[in-house]
Amino acid sequence: xxxxxxxxxxxxxxxxxxxxxxxxxxxxxxxxxxxxxxxxxxxxxxxxxxxxxxxxxxxxxxxxxxxxxxxxxxxxxxxxxxxxxxxxxxxxxxxxxxxxxxxxxxxxxxxxxxxxxxxxxxxxxxxxxxxxxxxxxxxxxxxxxxxxxxxxxxxxxxxxxxxxxxxxxxxxxxxxxxxxxxxxxxxxxxxxxxxxxxxxxxxxxxxxxxxxxxxxxxxxxxxxxxxxxxxxxxxxxxxxxxxxxxxxxxxxxxxxxxx
Amino acid sequence: xxxxxxxxxxxxxxxxxxxxxxxxxxxxxxxxxxxxxxxxxxxxxxxxxxxxxxxxxxxxxxxxxxxxxxxxxxxxxxxxxxxxxxxxxxxxxxxxxxxxxxxxxxxxxxxxxxxxxxxxxxxxxxxxxxxxxxxxxxxxxxxxxxxxxxxxxxxxxxxxxxxxxxxxxxxxxxxxxxxxxxxxxxxxxxxxxxxxxxxxxxxxxxxxxxxxxxxxxxxxxxxxxxxxxxxxxxxxxxxxxxxxxxxxxxxxxxxxxxxxxxxxxxxxxxxxxxxxxxxxx
Numbered sequence: 001x002x003x004x005x006x007x008x009x010x011x012x013x014x015x016x017x018x019x020x021x022x023x024x025x026x027x028x029x030x031x032x033x034x035x036x037x038x039x040x041x042x043x044x045x046x047x048x049x050x051x052x053x054x055x056x057x058x059x060x061x062x063x064x065x066x067x068x069x070x071x072x073x074x075x076x077x078x079x080x081x082x083x084x085x086x087x088x089x090x091x092x093x094x095x096x097x098x099x100x101x102x103x104x105x106x107x108x109x110x111x112x113x114x115x116x117x118x119x120x121x122x123x124x125x126x127x128x129x130x131x132x133x134x135x136x137x138x139x140x141x142x143x144x145x146x147x148x149x150x151x152x153x154x155x156x157x158x159x160x161x162x163x164x165x166x167x168x169x170x171x172x173x174x175x176x177x178x179x180x181x182x183x184x185x186x187x188x189x190x191x192x193x194x195x196x197x198x199x200x201x202x203x204x205x206x207x208x209x210x211x212x213x214x215x216x217x218x219x220x221x222x223x224x225x226x227x228x229x230x231x232x233x234x235x236x237x238x239x240x241x242x243x244x245x246x247x248x249x250x251x252x253x254x255x256x257x258x259x
Numbered sequence: 260x261x262x263x264x265x266x267x268x269x270x271x272x273x274x275x276x277x278x279x280x281x282x283x284x285x286x287x288x289x290x291x292x293x294x295x296x297x298x299x300x301x302x303x304x305x306x307x308x309x310x311x312x313x314x315x316x317x318x319x320x321x322x323x324x325x326x327x328x329x330x331x332x333x334x335x336x337x338x339x340x341x342x343x344x345x346x347x348x349x350x351x352x353x354x355x356x357x358x359x360x361x362x363x364x365x366x367x368x369x370x371x372x373x374x375x376x377x378x379x380x381x382x383x384x385x386x387x388x389x390x391x392x393x394x395x396x397x398x399x400x401x402x403x404x405x406x407x408x409x410x411x412x413x414x415x416x417x418x419x420x421x422x423x424x425x426x427x428x429x430x431x432x433x434x435x436x437x438x439x440x441x442x443x444x445x446x447x448x449x450x451x452x453x454x455x456x457x458x459x460x461x462x463x464x465x466x467x468x469x470x471x472x473x474x475x476x477x478x479x480x481x482x483x484x485x486x487x488x489x490x491x492x493x494x495x496x497x498x499x500x501x502x503x504x505x506x507x508x509x510x511x512x513x514x515x516x517x518x519x520x521x522x523x524x525x526x527x528x529x530x531x532x533x534x535x536x537x538x539x540x
Binding site (some may be wrong): 006009010012013014016017018019020023024027034055070076077079080081082083084085086087095096099101104105107108109110112113114115116117120132136144172193196197199200204213214217218221222225229232233236237240241242245248 | 263264265266267268269270271272274275277278279280281282283285286289325338341345346348355356357359360361362363366367369370371372373374375376377378379383384413416465470471473474478479480481491494495498499504507508511514515518519522
């Protein structure tokens with residue numbers, strides 16, 4: 001009985017989570033353009049999706065910004081974490097608290113604060129400002145996922161490497177970096193997903209025709225959505241499921257991927 | 260070595276100063292001045308933007324933001340805790356797959372998820388279509404507060420479940436067996452052992468749901484149809500439509516301070532409980 005109730009409850013929650021997505025998937029095969037009316041099965045929205053220049057451009061910027069900002073923030077974040085780890089208590093506290101601000105602050109505050117900075121510096125809002133703002137909110141997450149690995153590391157390992165004649169940079173490359181690699185990878189993944197999914201910060205810090213997927217959906221949702229967005233949802237769900245299944249099979253402990 | 264390694268973080272200290280500290284100081288500066296933002300010489304000190312907030316109209320908006328965010332957080336907790344509990348008790352081989360399917364929706368774009376609810380709830384959307392087919396009267400949930408709360412619960416539920424699940428999976432099985440051996444039944448074990456041990460997870464879950472919910476402007480804009488203004492919408496309007504940076508900045512500072520206060524209170528609950536292990540009731 002309890003088992004049945006558990007299953008029933010879990011199924012209800014899963015229905016709640018997936019029903020909206022399933023509705024969009026059904027609509028993506030709907031011949032009729034209006035949402036409430038079923039006009040027969042079609043694949044034409046999938047064709048239209050790949051011909052729609054706005055969508056393709058938004059996808060391109062979404063991935064470009066996510067890729068660049070996650071690479072930059074992983075590099076800066078990893079080195080900064082190593083540096084901060086070696087700060088005195090006072091310096092470490094200050095650095096970590098400031099680093100924590102973009103995580104604690106609501107996105108909208110981070111977004112408008114950066115916008116006032118860029119406009120005050122007379123920078124034109126566009127690709128560069130969007131890339132910078134994504135890097136600003138990504139680095140703290142990389143640092144926060146690398147620092148625990150540095151704490152776990154045996155302190156004497158670096159000293160041993162140095163005593164055995166390694167130069168500091170050799171010790172960094174051959175001892176420290178490999179030790180903290182899992183944290184670095186987690187950080188990079190978090191940065192990439194946050195960047196792909198971001199709307200609020202991008203919304204305030206982009207312009208000159210540069211949009212990402214979220215901004216495109218937002219402006220469409222206010223005006224009226226093209227059915228090709230439904231097709232995009234279907235393809236995205238498929239990609240996410242396939243990626244997660246692959247990762248799940250490789251690691252067999254899915255817990256690692258939870259940010 | 261130790262001293263030299265420190266230098267690795269110095270570039271980031273400069274970066275933080277420019278992109279984290281200065282922008283927030285700028286917001287604080289604009290919130291405390293009045294005048295034309297394009298002409299620095301016209302700016303003068305003024306608390307006018309803060310006093311404007313005490314207009315009944317704006318106070319109502321702030322109150323509504325908190326009300327809707329609290330309602331959604333409570334729903335997420337009540338709906339999410341059992342989910343975390345159930346997932347933590349299934350067999351290991353199903354656990355990761357269940358968790359994965361729980362995560363799939365949050366890997367989808369946040370705007371698409373919200374838009375999906377528009378497709379369901381809008382006046383001629385999926386739900387009303389089904390109701391009409393069944394010969395039932397149609398509902399007008401969207402635009403409205405119910406739709407906004409529903410959108411918040413949908414978008415933020417996983418952020419409640421994950422931290423609670425994490426603290427559940429950290430509980431030592433022996434502790435539960437000890438409780439049972441000492442005569443506690445399932446309910447007592449849950450109330451006296453499991454629940455107190457998961458308080459850290461509950462606290463971080465509440466923070467992770469409440470914070471984005473209280474500051475959102477997307478969900479209220481799309482599912483509230485522009486009629487259900489929240490503090491996030493006010494801020495957004497000041498910066499994009501009204502171009503009143505002074506008032507927008509004052510609202511941002513107020514939002515920030517209120518969130519920091521609620522988080523300080525929450526972390527107090529967390530540490531108070533963690534220190535002595537005293538039950539919260």
